[in-house]
Amino acid sequence: MNTPEGNIFNAGFGGNEAETCSRDLGRPQRRICMISYSNYDTDNRVMRYAEALVRRGDQVDVLAVKGNRDQANTETIRGVRVFRIFKRPPKNQQSKVAYLQPILRFWAVSSVRLSWRYLKHRYDLVHVHNLPDFLVFAAWLPKLAGAKVILDIHDIVPEFFASKFGAPGNSTMVSNLKRVERWSAGFSNHVIISNHLWLKPFTSRSAPEHKCSVFINHVNQDIFYRREPLRRPDRRIIMFPGGLQWHQGLDIAIRAMPAVLKRIPGAEFHIYGDGNMKDELVALARELGLTETVRFFDPRPVSEIAEVMSQADLGVVPKRADSFGNEAYSTKIMEFLSLGVPMVVSSTKIDRFYFNDSVVRFFESGNPAALAEAIVEVLQNDELRRRMIANALVYAEQNSWQRRKGDYLELVDALIENRPVQLGGSQTGTAPDTNSNREGQAAETEAETEHLAVK
Numbered sequence: 001m002n003t004p005e006g007n008i009f010n011a012g013f014g015g016n017e018a019e020t021c022s023r024d025l026g027r028p029q030r031r032i033c034m035i036s037y038s039n040y041d042t043d044n045r046v047m048r049y050a051e052a053l054v055r056r057g058d059q060v061d062v063l064a065v066k067g068n069r070d071q072a073n074t075e076t077i078r079g080v081r082v083f084r085i086f087k088r089p090p091k092n093q094q095s096k097v098a099y100l101q102p103i104l105r106f107w108a109v110s111s112v113r114l115s116w117r118y119l120k121h122r123y124d125l126v127h128v129h130n131l132p133d134f135l136v137f138a139a140w141l142p143k144l145a146g147a148k149v150i151l152d153i154h155d156i157v158p159e160f161f162a163s164k165f166g167a168p169g170n171s172t173m174v175s176n177l178k179r180v181e182r183w184s185a186g187f188s189n190h191v192i193i194s195n196h197l198w199l200k201p202f203t204s205r206s207a208p209e210h211k212c213s214v215f216i217n218h219v220n221q222d223i224f225y226r227r228e229p230l231r232r233p234d235r236r237i238i239m240f241p242g243g244l245q246w247h248q249g250l251d252i253a254i255r256a257m258p259a260v261l262k263r264i265p266g267a268e269f270h271i272y273g274d275g276n277m278k279d280e281l282v283a284l285a286r287e288l289g290l291t292e293t294v295r296f297f298d299p300r301p302v303s304e305i306a307e308v309m310s311q312a313d314l315g316v317v318p319k320r321a322d323s324f325g326n327e328a329y330s331t332k333i334m335e336f337l338s339l340g341v342p343m344v345v346s347s348t349k350i351d352r353f354y355f356n357d358s359v360v361r362f363f364e365s366g367n368p369a370a371l372a373e374a375i376v377e378v379l380q381n382d383e384l385r386r387r388m389i390a391n392a393l394v395y396a397e398q399n400s401w402q403r404r405k406g407d408y409l410e411l412v413d414a415l416i417e418n419r420p421v422q423l424g425g426s427q428t429g430t431a432p433d434t435n436s437n438r439e440g441q442a443a444e445t446e447a448e449t450e451h452l453a454v455k
Contacts, residue, residue: 030058030416031121033114035138036129037106039067040082041301044331045154045194046129047080048220052405053412054079061117063110067299085109090274096165096173103132111138118142124416125150133157133177133184143187148415151188152215155328156198157181163247163324182206189415195329197350213411213423216354217331218401223302224338226393227310236267236379239312239341241305242332244275247325249318249346251277252368254284254294256318259372261293264379270312272297272305310339314378321348321365333360338396342388344374358391 032053036046040062050060061081065088075082086109089102114126118141126139127150136151143149158177167173185191185207192215193199203209238260244250250271260267271281271294278296285294300308309315315336319325326348333351336343337359345351346365361384363374378385407423414421 027057030125030412031123032058032060032125032127032412033117033121033123033142034060034062034127034129035110035114035135036062036064037088037103037131037135038064038129039071039088039299040064040077040080040084041067041071041303042299042305043129044220044223044302044335045152045217047302048218048401048405049127049408050080051078052401052408056409059121061121061123063113065106083113085113099164103135107132107135107138110135111140114138115141118145118147123147125412127152127412128188130154130184131157131160133181136184136187148189149187150190150192150411150415151184152192152194153198153202154194155324156193156202159327160324164245178205185211190411190421192411195327195350195354197327197353213407213421215404215408216329216399217334218399218404219331219334219338219396220401221338221397222402223306224309224335224396226338226340227307229313230311232266232313234266236264236313237311238267238269238314238316238375239272239309240269240316240318240332241272241300241309242330244271244273244278244281246277247320247323247328248275248277249320249325249366250281251284252320252366252371253316253318254281254288254290255368256372256375257290257293258288259369260375263376267293267375267379269294270297271295272300272308274299306335306339309336309341312336312341314375315341315343316371316375317343317345317351318371319346319348319351319365321346326350329354334396334399337392338400340389340393342378342385342392344371344378346371355395359388359395360392361388 030053034046034050036043038046040046046062050062053060060079061083063083063085065086066084067088069087071084073084085106123142125148126142128136128139129152131154133151136149139147139149158174158181161167161177162169162171162174182205191202191207191212193202193212195216196214199209199212199214203212240250240253242248253269257267257269282296285291315332317330317333319328319330327350329350333343333345333355343360345355345360345362347362348365351360361374361378364370378388410423411421
């Protein structure tokens with residue numbers, strides 16, 4: 001596995017919360033601002049970047065939205081100053097106009113807030129997270145004054161919107177979104193892309209490859225580490241935490257549950273998240289008589305969801321391979337793996353690229369019967385669970401944020417200092433080698449995981 005070397009932190013979340021940051025006195029303190037149209041408390045990607053900078057002694061401000069009205073307008077979270085601009089509307093918009101209106105409002109308000117704060121704090125770098133791509137133009141004043149700007153592509157927008165609104169790839173809307181993507185990349189000093197499959201289409205139409213780096217959603221093992229699971233001999237908890245959009249395939253998982261219940265009567269499917277498909281998913285569960293079995297929960301902050309996920313018997317990612325989900329990297333897979341929870345995953349292009357059958361159990365995308373069979377196999381085969389958990393823990397450690405965060409810090413410093421970026425491995429980052437032989441390392445872990453696998 002070719003990954004940059006780094007420190008591995010296995011301490012619990014509570015211990016890290018109290019950790020004090022330290023700064024190399026020979027290195028100047030950086031002032032960084034991040035902008036994200038997301039709830040910081042639940043956005044693990046933004047949180048990883050911000051806390052890595054704070055821990056080395058930099059100052060970090062984040063402009064974000066509220067997840068609920070009870071959240072404070074301003075709050076310091078583990079050294080990161082978070083400014084919440086307004087409450088984000090529910091993710092259930094069905095029209096393009098309804099979806100775009102709050103985004104435009106956030107762009108306008110964050111542009112004013114960033115400009116005002118820049119006059120007081122003189123940020124060295126602004127790190128902007130899409131969606132949308134044009135949010136990067138909120139950094140117009142810092143950019144004009146000499147600050148560096150990073151555009152972070154969480155989702156590749158033209159393809160995302162084509163999937164969300166059923167638009168053809170050659171439609172005017174998609175063409176315009178590609179044009180905005182190109183302008184946004186041109187405005188930025190550097191572009192981060194969230195998976196390797198998106199690098200080629202992005203660089204072929206919007207930015208030269210030397211201007212781009214790939215940072216997947218590496219798991220933060222400060223938060224997602226193994227816990228001792230609860231013993232539930234009469235229940236089996238299957239879990240999905242994440243966005244409730246059509247491409248996620250949650251309806252497929254719900255349709256698989258009747259077949260699972262015939263063989264595992266105590267099985268339950270717990271869904272944590274929000275999205276425009278939630279009402280339809282709730283109705284589907286009711287239609288199938290699964291209201292006691294399929295349970296819906298609101299999103300939880302990162303600090304809480306890790307504990308919740310650790311108590312699952314099985315994680316599922318049932319994405320559709322014939323949609324945006326085919327190439328969208330799922331953060332929750334790595335998080336479950338790092339927690340020691342086995343995974344059943346749809347056989348999509350992106351997940352076949354990053355994982356193999358020794359780490360997760362694949363099933364045919366879009367097939368509820370195949371999903372049910374995979375769920376039953378992993379839940380009932382104790383030896384398979386032990387082997388999967390052992391391999392997963394090795395894989396997660398080798399691809400953790402602790403292994404890659406040094407590259408992000410180097411990128412920030414190089415941009416600010418106007419020098420070439422020197423990343424470990426390559427400019428674009430190194431994709432995990434899913435064909436490497438992990439049996440030796442996994443064998444050392446398997447004995448330790450036996451009591452975790454058999455619940």
